[in-house]
Structures are given as C-alpha cells and as structure tokens.
Amino acid sequence: MDFNDTPQEAAFRAEVQTWLAANVPTDAELAGMDYIGRAKLWQKRKYDAGWACIRWPKEHGGRNATAIEQVIFNQEESKFSTPDGIFSIGQGMCAPTMMTWASEDQNKRFMPPLASGEEVWCQLFSEPAGGSDLAALRTKAVKDGDDWVVNGQKIWTSGAHYSDYGVLVLRTDPDLPKHQGLTYFFLDMKSPGIEIKPIRQISGGANFNEVYFTDVRIPDAQRLGAVGQGWQVALTTLMNERASIGGGGGGVNFNSVFELAQSVNLGERPAIEDPSVRRKLADWYVQEAGLKFTGYRSMTALSKGEIPGPENSIGKLVGAPKQQDMASFALDLLEQAGVIWDEAHSERAGMFQATYMASPGLRIAGGTDEIMANIIAERVLGMPQDIRVDKGIPFSEVPTATS
Amino acid sequence: MNFEFSDEQNMLREQAQTFLRAECPPQAVRTVLDGDAPFDQSLWQKVVDMGWTATVIPEEYEGLGLGYLELSVIAEELGRSLAPIPFSSSVYLATEAILLAGTEDQKMQWLPKLASGEVIGCLADAEAGGQLTEAGLSCHFAEGKVTGRKIPVADGDVAGLAIVIASSDQGSVLLLVDLNQSGCRRQVIKTLDPSRSHAEIEFEAANAEVLGVVGEGWQCLQQLYNRAAVLFAWEQVGGAETALEMAKEYALNRFAFGRPIATYQAIKHKLAHAYVKNTLARGNCYYGAWALASGADELPLAAASARVSAIQAYYYASKENIQTHGGMGFTWEFDCQFPYRRSKLLAVNIGSEALWQEKLIAAVEAERAA
Numbered sequence: 051m052d053f054n055d056t057p058q059e060a061a062f063r064a065e066v067q068t069w070l071a072a073n074v075p076t077d078a079e080l081a082g083m084d085y086i087g088r089a090k091l092w093q094k095r096k097y098d099a100g101w102a103c104i105r106w107p108k109e110h111g112g113r114n115a116t117a118i119e120q121v122i123f124n125q126e127e128s129k130f131s132t133p134d135g136i137f138s139i140g141q142g143m144c145a146p147t148m149m150t151w152a153s154e155d156q157n158k159r160f161m162p163p164l165a166s167g168e169e170v171w172c173q174l175f176s177e178p179a180g181g182s183d184l185a186a187l188r189t190k191a192v193k194d195g196d197d198w199v200v201n202g203q204k205i206w207t208s209g210a211h212y213s214d215y216g217v218l219v220l221r222t223d224p225d226l227p228k229h230q231g232l233t234y235f236f237l238d239m240k241s242p243g244i245e246i247k248p249i250r251q252i253s254g255g256a257n258f259n260e261v262y263f264t265d266v267r268i269p270d271a272q273r274l275g276a277v278g279q280g281w282q283v284a285l286t287t288l289m290n291e292r293a294s295i296g297g298g299g300g301g302v303n304f305n306s307v308f309e310l311a312q313s314v315n316l317g318e319r320p321a322i323e324d325p326s327v328r329r330k331l332a333d334w335y336v337q338e339a340g341l342k343f344t345g346y347r348s349m350t351a352l353s354k355g356e357i358p359g360p361e362n363s364i365g366k367l368v369g370a371p372k373q374q375d376m377a378s379f380a381l382d383l384l385e386q387a388g389v390i391w392d393e394a395h396s397e398r399a400g401m402f403q404a405t406y407m408a409s410p411g412l413r414i415a416g417g418t419d420e421i422m423a424n425i426i427a428e429r430v431l432g433m434p435q436d437i438r439v440d441k442g443i444p445f446s447e448v449p450t451a452t453s
Numbered sequence: 454m455n456f457e458f459s460d461e462q463n464m465l466r467e468q469a470q471t472f473l474r475a476e477c478p479p480q481a482v483r484t485v486l487d488g489d490a491p492f493d494q495s496l497w498q499k500v501v502d503m504g505w506t507a508t509v510i511p512e513e514y515e516g517l518g519l520g521y522l523e524l525s526v527i528a529e530e531l532g533r534s535l536a537p538i539p540f541s542s543s544v545y546l547a548t549e550a551i552l553l554a555g556t557e558d559q560k561m562q563w564l565p566k567l568a569s570g571e572v573i574g575c576l577a578d579a580e581a582g583g584q585l586t587e588a589g590l591s592c593h594f595a596e597g598k599v600t601g602r603k604i605p606v607a608d609g610d611v612a613g614l615a616i617v618i619a620s621s622d623q624g625s626v627l628l629l630v631d632l633n634q635s636g637c638r639r640q641v642i643k644t645l646d647p648s649r650s651h652a653e654i655e656f657e658a659a660n661a662e663v664l665g666v667v668g669e670g671w672q673c674l675q676q677l678y679n680r681a682a683v684l685f686a687w688e689q690v691g692g693a694e695t696a697l698e699m700a701k702e703y704a705l706n707r708f709a710f711g712r713p714i715a716t717y718q719a720i721k722h723k724l725a726h727a728y729v730k731n732t733l734a735r736g737n738c739y740y741g742a743w744a745l746a747s748g749a750d751e752l753p754l755a756a757a758s759a760r761v762s763a764i765q766a767y768y769y770a771s772k773e774n775i776q777t778h779g780g781m782g783f784t785w786e787f788d789c790q791f792p793y794r795r796s797k798l799l800a801v802n803i804g805s806e807a808l809w810q811e812k813l814i815a816a817v818e819a820e821r822a823a
Contacts, residue, residue: 051522051743052455059454118454308817322818325811332810335817336762340733343740346456353454361736364729420718426728427721431701434716 053346055122059353062119066126069101074130086212088133093167103141103165110149110157111165117352136209140164140171144217147287148236151274160215160236172239173287174204174218174261179450181206182421184219184288185228185281186440186448189263191220191235193270198222198235200243200266206415210246210259213239217287219280224446231445232280237268253407302377302405304338307331310397314383321383330379337372341365360430366412367422374409377402456739462526469530472503477534479788482648485537486791491611491641491650497538501570506544509552514564521746525687525738532688533695535791537648539573539608541688545681547574550616553680554627554665554673563614563629575612577603577630577654578674584808585618587671592619592656594626598636599661602653607802609652610641616664616677617656624668628661636660646794678803679756683741686756689763689799690734696770696792697727700777707779720777727770734759734766754820757813764806767796 055063073095080088096102097111105120106112115123145164148157163169180187189202200220210216216239223231243266248256275283308331311322321327341364348358380402381388390396391403413419427433440448458466481493500506508524510516524544531540548567551560551574566572580591581604592601599619609615609632617628630637636659644651665673701724704715714720741759744752771792775782782789800806 051457051739051746053743055454322814325807328814329807329810332757332761332813333765335813336737336758336765337733339740339758340736340762343456343736344732346454347736347739349454350457354457361732364732367725368729368733420722423722423725424718426725431697431724431728433701433704433721433724434713436718436721437712437716 056353059118059122063122063126066101066123069099070126070130073099074132080133085133086136089136090167092133093137097166102167103145106145106149106161106165110161116355118349121349121352136170136212137164137167139173139208140169140213140215143173143287143290144171144215144236146290147217147234147274147283150286151234151283152236169214170209170212172207172209172213172216174207174210174216175284175287176206177203178205182418184284185232186445187219187221187232188224189218189220190224191222191233191268193222194267196270197267198233198270198273200263200268202263204261204263205249205258207246207259207261208257210239210261211248215239217274219284221445222277222280225444226278227442228440228445228448229281230278232284233277234274234280234283235268236272236274237266241266241268243267251408251411253404253411255408301408302373302380302402304331304335304376306398306401307334307376307380307383310380310383310402314385316383327383334372334376337368341368360426363422363426363430366416367419367426370409370412371419373405373412377405377409381406456743458522458526462522465523466526466530469527470533472499473530473534473536477536479535479791482535482537482791483788486648492539492608493537496536497540497570500536500538500540504568506540506548506570507568508544510548510564510568514560514568516564516568521683522742524684525742525745528684528687529691529738532691535648535692535695535795539575539611539649541681541685542575542608542612543567543573545684546576546677547612547614547616549680550574550576550627550664550673550677551629553677555629559629559662559664567614572613573608573611574614574616575606575608576677577606577609577615577617578803579603579605581605584804587620587625590618590620590625592617594619594621594628594661594663597660597662598658599628599630599656600658602655604653605642605644605651606654607649607651609654610639610650615654617661618670618674619661621667625670625674626667627664627670627673629664630656630659630661634659644798646798648791648794649798679752680745681803682756682760682809683738683745683752685799685803686734686738686741686759686763689767689796690731690738692792692795692799693727693731693734693763693767693770696767696774696789696796697724697731699789699792700724700727700770700774703778714777723773723777727766727773730762730766730769734762737762751820754813754816757809757816760803760809761806761813764796764800764809767792768800771796 075092093102100113103112104115104123108114141164145161148160164171175184177187177189189200189204191198191200215236217236219232219234221231222233243264245262247260249258249260250256311327311331312320314321316324316327344361348362351358384397391400393399396403428435476496476499481496485493504517505527507516508519508527509521512518551563567574579585580602592599592603599617601619613632615630615632617630619626619628636657638655640653642651642653704720705713707714737758741755744755775789775793778787778789781787
C-alpha cells in the first residue's frame with residue numbers, strides 16, 4: 051500500500067501541472083465577465099490545448115485518456131480556483147448518452163463543440179409529477195410526419211436558460227405500462243414553442259428552471275434508441291449522474307468548522323476546548339476521512355484498469371447531510387450572530403449561512419437521500435425492490451393525486 | 454495510488470475465510486459463551502499452527518516476519534467470525550508491547566513463546582472505576598515487585614504473561630509479569646461477552662521486570678494503544694459486516710404482511726445506513742493499516758479515526774441486527790447476541806469512543822501545530 055503514482059502517472063501529473071500553471075486564467079483575464087463567459091473561456095482554452103474531456107475519443111474532442119488520468123487531471127485542476135459549473139451535465143451525462151446511442155455523424159457534429167464549451171447542454175427529465183419516480187413523466191410526444199410534436203412541462207432543469215441543446219425523455223404511448231411507453235430524444239433548446247422560467251430557490255439562487263413545451267417539433271432523426279426504449283437510454287444518463295454529482299466537498303467542511311471553533315467562545319473558553327464540540331468534530335472528521343480513503347480505494351481500482359466497486363455509492367448520502375449538519379452546528383457556534391447573512395457582517399462572508407440554505411437542495415438533487423438509500427439496499431446489498439402498485443398496468447390508468 | 458491489499462494478502466484472506474468458516478462457525482462461539490471453557494482450545498491450537506500468532510514477529514525470534522497488512526487481514530477475518538480465542542490479547546497487545554519496548558533479552562525470552570502459542574500474553578491496564586489515568590494508577594512498582602489490583606483483564610485467567618502498567622516513585626512504568634507465580638492471584642469474572650474470558654488479577658509483591666523506560670510507561674502505553682487500535686478496528690469492521698449480513702439474510706427470508714420484510718424501506722434504509730457506516734470505517738481502517746505498516750507519523754490520527762468509526766459502525770450494525778430480527782433477535786437461541794456483546798467489549802477495551810474522539814481532535818491539533 052502506498053499513495054504514490056506509478057512512474058507513468060507521475061509523468062502525466064507533471065505534464066498536467068506544468069500546463070495548468072501556465073494556462074489557468076488570471077483574475078485580470080476574467081475581469082468583467084459573467085460566470086458563463088468565464089467558464090466558456092477556460093473550457094475553450096483547455097480544448098484548444100487538448101485538455102478538455104480527456105477521456106473522450108480524439109475524434110470527439112478528447113485525448114483517449116484513461117480513467118486514472120482523468121482523476122489526476124481533476125485533482126490538479128481542483129488545486130486552482132478555475133471557473134466551472136455549466137458544463138458538468140452536458141459533458142458528464144448528455145455526452146455519454148449520445149456516444150452510446152447517437153449516430154457517428156451526430157457525434158461528429160455535436161461532441162467537439164460540447165467539449166470546447168461553445169455549445170452547452172442540459173438534461174430535461176424531471177417533471178412536476180415525476181421526480182423520484184422519474185418514469186412517471188407525462189410530457190407527450192406524438193408522431194407527425196418526420197417529426198414528433200411535444201407538449202407538456204419539465205422542471206428542475208439546471209442551466210436551461212443558457213443551454214443550446216438538451217436531452218429529454220417523453221411519453222410516446224400512455225397506454226403501455228409506465229416504463230415501456232417512453233422514448234428518448236435530443237433537441238435544440240432554441241426550438242419554437244419552448245418557454246423557460248427560472249425557479250427561485252430558498253437559497254436565493256435560481257439555477258433551475260421550468261421548461262414548458264407547446265407544439266415543439268423534434269425531428270425523428272434526433273431520437274436516441276428505438277421508440278419505447280426511452281427508459282433504457284435514460285439509464286445511461288442516470289448512471290453517469292451519480293458519477294458527476296459529487297458529495298459536496300467544498301464550502302463547509304471539517305476544516306472550516308474546526309477553525310470556527312478555534313475562533314469563537316463557548317462559555318469562558320474557545321469552543322474548540324469544549325468536549326461536546328470536540329466529539330462532534332471527531333465524528334465529522336471520520337466521515338470525511340472515510341469518504342476520502344474510500345475514494346482512494348476506487349482510484350486504486352482505476353489505476354489498475356479495473357472497475358471500482360460499489361463503495362463510492364455512499365458519497366452523496368454521507369456528504370450532503372453532513373454539510374447540512376455542519377453548517378447548522380457552525381451557525382449555533384456563532385450564537386446570535388448566526389442569523390446574520392450579510393457579506394459585510396457574516397463570518398467568512400456568509401459561507402455557513404449560504405451552505406445552511408443550500409444544503410437541503412444537495413440532499414434532493416440527483417436522487418434524494420431516501421432514493422440513495424434504496425439504491426444501496428437494492429444494488430449493493432441485493433435487497434428486493436419496493437412493491438410497486440403501478441407495475442404492469444397501462445400508464446394512463448395509474449392512480450394520481452387528481453384522479 | 455495503490456491503496457489496496459496485494460494479491461498475496463488477498464490470498465491469505467481467502468485462506469483465512471475458508472479456515473474460519475469451517476473451524477469457527479457460530480456454534481463455536483456459542484459453546485464458549487454457554488460453557489465453562491475460557492476459550493476454544495482446538496481453534497486456538499489450529500490458529501497457532503497456521504502461524505497467525507507469529508505473523509509480525511521477526512524471523513530471528515521465530516516469527517514469520519510478515520507485516521501489519523497481513524495481520525490486518527487476519528484481524529478482520531477473526532472479527533468476522535467472532536473467534537472466541539485470546540488472539541487480540543496475545544498478539545495485538547502483549548506481542549506488540551514487547552516489539553515496541555522490549556530489550557533484546559526480553560524479545561529472545563518471550564517472542565518465540567508468544568509466536569508458538571506456548572505462552573498466551575495479555576495486557577493488564579484497567580483498574581475498574583472509570584477512565585484510566587496516569588495519575589490515578591494504584592498498582593505500584595518498587596524494587597522489582599508490583600502490588601495492586603487489575604480488573605478487568607481480558608484473557609487474564611489463561612495468560613502466562615501480563616504487560617502491566619503501574620506507578621513507581623520515578624513515574625509510570627510498563628512491566629512484564631510472569632503470571633505463574635505465587636504473588637499473582639487470579640479470579641475469573643463475569644462480563645458482557647462471555648465468549649471472551651476476563652479475570653481480576655491481584656498482585657502481591659509479584660516479581661516484575663521493567664519493559665522500556667521507567668517514567669515513560671504511560672507514553673509507551675499510548676503508543677501501544679495506537680497500534681492495537683488499528684488491529685481492533687479491523688476486527689470491529691469484520692464483526693460489523695457479519696451483523697449486517699445476518700440482518701440481511703433474515704430480512705430476505707422473514708415474511709410479514711404477505712411479503713419479505715426486506716422489501717420495506719424501514720428495513721432497507723436501516724441496512725443501507727449500516728453499509729455506509731461499515732464502508733466509512735473500512736476506509737479509515739485502510740489508512741490505519743497503511744500508517745501502522747509504514748511506521749508513519751500520522752499513526753495517532755489514523756488509529757483514532759479507524760477506532761472511532763469502527764466503534765460506531767459495529768455498534769450500529771449489531772444493535773440494528775437485533776432490531777431487524779424482532780423478538781427472535783432477543784432470544785438466547787439466536788446468534789444476534791454475539792456481535793452485540795462483542796461490539797461493546799471492543800468499544801471499551803482500550804478506551805471508549807469518547808476517549809478516542811478526544812485523541813483524534815488532539816492529534817489534529819498537534820498536526821496543525823507542527
């Protein structure tokens with residue numbers, strides 16, 4: 051056991067470090083740009099030098115890198131504060147689906163600009179009536195000549211407002227059982243009939259949208275997989291979702307709460323000297339360290355060219371509630387000042403308050419805590435699926451709140 | 454990055470699993486729990502014959518000269534089978550203490566006997582009544598003799614050698630005490646986990662030999678705890694996995710309201726959370742094993758992380774295993790009691806969760822101050 055790179059990995063890491071040191075954009079370069087402009091500038095620069103989406107095939111804009119090389123690149127890139135955040139869904143979820151199901155010509159057309167950041171993609175799956183029960187979606191597509199005509203509503207679509215393309219699952223036959231009547235497409239987000247409305251979150255941000263479809267036409271050539279095969283195609287996307295949504299490592303973590311406990315008093319002494327504070331911190335430390343070393347085990351498998359075991363599936367289920375609990379505890383440590391959420395007056399410019407308000411979303415996005423626990427029970431421990439009362443009956447006859 | 458056991462170490466694991474499945478089924482634990490024998494003599498002899506007690510002892514002292522990663526593998530499997538033998542006392546504690554602080558003569562005298570199983574070793578640290586402290590030690594050493602009372606001492610009834618922490622006029626000291634002498638009175642005591650025997654030992658001017666340096670006994674004991682904590686943590690993770698496995702098997706086969714209880718989210722989520730805790734503990738145990746095997750400065754932090762998370766994982770899995778079994782889990786007839794008892798024994802034996810949480814944060818502070 052050791053933490054060292056193989057000679058080959060070390061050489062790759064050095065090459066990455068050298069390139070990053072010379073090319074990460076300076077503050078001056080980014081001045082005056084919004085977060086989209088910043089992210090696009092950095093992505094294009096990586097692409098032009100051959101450092102974008104490095105695991106992808108060369109002809110699609112990547113460099114045929116191995117999984118461990120991707121991990122090394124990510125580790126090195128994360129040492130800088132580079133602009134990001136708008137490409138992860140397109141590159142991490144839409145692209146693997148396209149590469150599995152789209153034609154070679156389509157991939158030649160769409161993958162390079164997705165890698166370069168010139169085109170941004172989003173994913174339109176969830177609906178008001180289909181969240182955790184994703185396959186219960188109702189947005190309809192009806193065949194009309196060489197097109198499909200789409201009507202309905204999607205929700206929780208991150209980045210719909212700045213996206214050029216999107217992938218979506220639609221109901222093409224409501225008389226088949228739930229999972230069988232679905233078909234998968236990609237579409238131009240500037241198509242006529244699409245209306246995008248931002249959703250304001252409790253954290254104050256508006257990263258998600260409602261997307262309304264009124265007679266939107268999608269060419270049949272943009273169908274991925276066969277008619278009725280939509281659920282199977284969607285699983286390709288979802289398998290990559292958990293890989294691209296992390297455990298929420300940034301923001302409030304052991305270090306920030308430990309340092310806060312050193313700087314504030316509890317009674318007559320620094321909070322860090324209080325045994326109850328120390329015990330809580332120790333618990334969070336072992337969770338963070340446990341996740342880190344579990345990640346190292348997965349990295350080892352990647353380094354050997356093997357597929358990591360199921361152990362990484364715990365990341366989000368541990369990380370998201372931990373962030374919430376730590377932020378809550380930090381606010382308690384701040385006593386009455388804990389309620390102040392004002393950059394000018396808050397500790398760390400309001401980071402603890404911001405995490406407190408954002409963490410409920412972390413526990414829901416990409417699979418709620420409850421869904422994640424189900425996934426672990428079913429796919430890792432091999433326990434049976436929940437009993438489903440909608441199994442085998444036509445989707446149009448499945449009971450709903452309004453029926 | 455190579456954060457995984459080697460192929461050879463995994464082969465050792467497979468051998469250990471095959472051996473323990475055959476030689477240490479739950480009935481073997483029950484026999485010791487219910488009977489008068491202090492441990493499973495036949496299993497112990499086979500473990501000795503396979504050389505497990507000699508794992509990390511260097512070849513010049515008639516050991517196998519293997520490393521702590523190999524011993525970690527063995528510890529996990531012994532924990533998984535809840536083996537009712539004095540392995541941890543003799544190997545993680547007594548052998549480690551001599552490796553850590555023994556003179557050449559002491560090593561020559563004791564290590565071959567510990568390796569061959571001729572002598573069983575134990576650690577006599579606790580003196581009942583709350584947390585052990587250096588200032589509170591009542592066992593006293595003077596002029597080559599130790600006097601005082603130790604309770605509970607795991608395997609103290611069957612051991613031939615005790616490592617004893619005592620006070621002296623020059624500060625605390627670790628001692629080697631041959632238990633087969635008239636100055637040692639031993640009595641078996643009842644504990645929460647009768648599958649592992651414990652004793653009260655009274656020393657009355659018993660002959661004792663200094664192990665290490667007089668005045669540095671307490672410090673040395675802490676180093677010993679750090680090393681043992683990693684190995685105990687592996688046992689705890691192994692045991693926690695057994696508890697989870699038992700709960701899962703039962704849930705798959707027990708029907709209520711017309712379906713297996715494994716289809717209910719209340720049960721699925723409980724077991725998913727046990728898997729999460731076990732996986733976190735395992736990750737920390739890997740780090741502990743690495744730190745122990747490589748002699749890293751990070752050992753205090755790594756050991757505390759492994760121990761705290763392993764205590765939490767084993768407690769959760771063992772209590773929820775009983776809960777998943779419902780009323781049957783509360784019966785003497787079912788095996789759910791074994792991991793529940795063992796998890797608490799291993800949670801307090803070298804210092805409780807609270808003590809190790811404190812050690813963990815102290816280690817973080819020390820690391821940052823450096």
